[in-house]
Amino acid sequence: MTDTFKHHLELLIACVIYGTVGIYMQQLEDMSIGSIIFYRIFFGLTALLFYLSITRNLGQLALKRKKKYLLLLGILYVLQMFSYYSAIR
Secondary structure (H helix, E strand, C coil): CCHHHHHHHHHHHHHHHHHCHHHHHHHCCCCCHHHHHHHHHHHHHHHHHHHHHHCCCHHHHCCCCCHHHHHHHHHHHHHHHHHHHHHHC
């Protein structure tokens, strides 16, 4: 398997997974959009920390520079998720 094919396959799988969010949103009609976003970010962060602790790469999370840029990216990502979930609900 070439690197190009592998990257395209990973991108395709990520798009399919992200595209199925609407199906799961129907099951979560009782929850507010804020709660859904919180739990999505919380479980994603937990999985990331678990993976980095197993591979002993927790040092990669050290913020050395561009902290304001990273904070802005986080805020924009939450706004994007809020807009997306509001639109499909």
